[in-house]
Amino acid sequence: MAAPTPSKTPKVSSSASGLLREQLLFVGWVDGDPIPPNLPEKLAALKQEAIADLETELADNPAPAVRKQLDALLKSKFVKITDLPPMQQLAAREFVEASIEAIKTSQISRKKNAALDAQIPAVIQGEEREKIKAIAMRGDHESSGDTSDSVFIDDRKSADDTPATSVFCPCCSWDVAKPFDVDITTRDKEAFVVSLLGSQRFERAFPIFNSKASIVFRTINADEIQMLREELMYRASTSAIVSDAAYVAAWLEGRLVMSVKEITINGTPQMVLQDITTWAKANPQSSTAVQEVTPITRYTAYFFSKVTQEPLRNLLAAKHKLFDRIVETMLLKVDDPNFYSGIEPRA
Numbered sequence: 636m637a638a639p640t641p642s643k644t645p646k647v648s649s650s651a652s653g654l655l656r657e658q659l660l661f662v663g664w665v666d667g668d669p670i671p672p673n674l675p676e677k678l679a680a681l682k683q684e685a686i687a688d689l690e691t692e693l694a695d696n697p698a699p700a701v702r703k704q705l706d707a708l709l710k711s712k713f714v715k716i717t718d719l720p721p722m723q724q725l726a727a728r729e730f731v732e733a734s735i736e737a738i739k740t741s742q743i744s745r746k747k748n749a750a751l752d753a754q755i756p757a758v759i760q761g762e763e764r765e766k767i768k769a770i771a772m773r774g775d776h777e778s779s780g781d782t783s784d785s786v787f788i789d790d791r792k793s794a795d796d797t798p799a800t801s802v803f804c805p806c807c808s809w810d811v812a813k814p815f816d817v818d819i820t821t822r823d824k825e826a827f828v829v830s831l832l833g834s835q836r837f838e839r840a841f842p843i844f845n846s847k848a849s850i851v852f853r854t855i856n857a858d859e860i861q862m863l864r865e866e867l868m869y870r871a872s873t874s875a876i877v878s879d880a881a882y883v884a885a886w887l888e889g890r891l892v893m894s895v896k897e898i899t900i901n902g903t904p905q906m907v908l909q910d911i912t913t914w915a916k917a918n919p920q921s922s923t924a925v926q927e928v929t930p931i932t933r934y935t936a937y938f939f940s941k942v943t944q945e946p947l948r949n950l951l952a953a954k955h956k957l958f959d960r961i962v963e964t965m966l967l968k969v970d971d972p973n974f975y976s977g978i979e980p981r982a
Contacts, residue, residue: 658716662728664735671734678714681723688720692868696928700872721871721882722864728879817961824978827965830854838896839961841954848905850951851896852958859911862929863889869928889931891955892938906941 659670689705707718716727823839830837836853843849867885870876876885898906914937915930942948968974
């Protein structure tokens with residue numbers, strides 16, 4: 636009996652020219668990378684999203700730059716990434732990067748699968764064959780319980796072995812090949828359920844210096860996220876933001892400054908930060924100043940007047956990433972009965 640013929644890897648184009656190549660290069664694609672097969676559909680969806688965002692912004696802020704960008708999108712026959720607002724440009728970049736990673740991972744998996752097919756005796760077929768392949772693909776020979784000579788070549792420590800491909804979480808940029816360094820307690824789960832069902836902020840304290848001090852973060856509400864989007868769209872329209880990197884940096888900074896609630900030492904608050912809405916009401920803009928779109932710029936200055944040391948700023952940023960990972964994990968687990976077992980929602 637002949638061994639089954641391994642399935643062929645679908646052909647994915649890696650050659651781009653003209654406008655397509657120009658647009659792909661703009662979002663980090665390089666020659667030789669595969670081209671996402673569903674790129675046109677994704678760009679069309681991003682175009683509609685951008686049009687809706689710009690129309691909403693135009694209703695509140697009839698700026699000529701916004702009208703010009705909206706008109707260009709409405710008239711364009713083909714979707715150009717470079718014509719999209721920064722938010723959609725970032726989404727396009729993330730989509731292309733994720734698609735390239737997925738295609739490359741699939742190609743590596745198919746090559747390994749073909750190699751395994753060639754090593755398994757042809758007499759082994761059906762479900763048994765698939766089980767053997769699954770065990771080998773996991774690199775877990777011991778779990779088979781067979782201590783005899785293996786039909787596989789253990790090349791996991793080979794000098795020319797293909798390096799493992801990193802896959803990053805689209806929400807928090809965590810390398811999923813590494814252990815997920817989050818410690819979610821029952822108290823965290825209870826507080827998260829209460830915050831989600833009660834439309835409250837979720838708060839989490841992170842002890843530092845052997846629990847002598849702690850940093851408390853809070854989730855951002857929908858109004859604050861919308862405020863941040865409006866602020867960054869305004870900065871982009873006035874050329875205060877001129878690159879994707881600057882946009883992402885401003886987005887992360889805005890979320891950080893609005894998330895830090897307080898820093899305590901031995902249980903006593905040493906630095907307390909009001910949420911931006913409360914702070915803005917207590918600190919209205921001067922009537923002589925240039926009219927602002929949102930109070931985020933002034934609030935950020937207020938935040939950094941409290942956090943003056945660069946090491947402390949770096950520490951806050953690092954802990955905020957961990958806070959984000961905890962929130963994202965609990966959100967992704969809302970349908971997992973084991974994760975939330977024993978947690979009773981309460982008002």
